[in-house]
Amino acid sequence: MLKAAELRAMSVDELRNKEEEIKKEILTLRFQKALGRLENTARYRSLKKDLARVKTIIREKELGKV
Numbered sequence: 001m002l003k004a005a006e007l008r009a010m011s012v013d014e015l016r017n018k019e020e021e022i023k024k025e026i027l028t029l030r031f032q033k034a035l036g037r038l039e040n041t042a043r044y045r046s047l048k049k050d051l052a053r054v055k056t057i058i059r060e061k062e063l064g065k066v
Contacts (some may be wrong), residue, residue, distance in 0.1 A: 002050045007057045015058045022051045 007015065026047050032038040 001046055002053060004053060004057065007054060012058060012061050015061070018053065019054045020060070022047055022054065026051065036048055 002018075007018075010018070026044070029038060029044045029047065033044065034040075038044065
């Protein structure tokens, strides 16, 4: 699980790269879930929360709140 403080230390470009990585991993886990091969279901939920956290911090930086 990613910490908000760690994410706030990153630049917007780094955050966008992290967002893409998380999206790819979520897609992979979604396929595993559909095929019944997903072993760690908590990882899927954790990644969705991490994605939301990254998107929130990107938006904060765009608005100049950080």
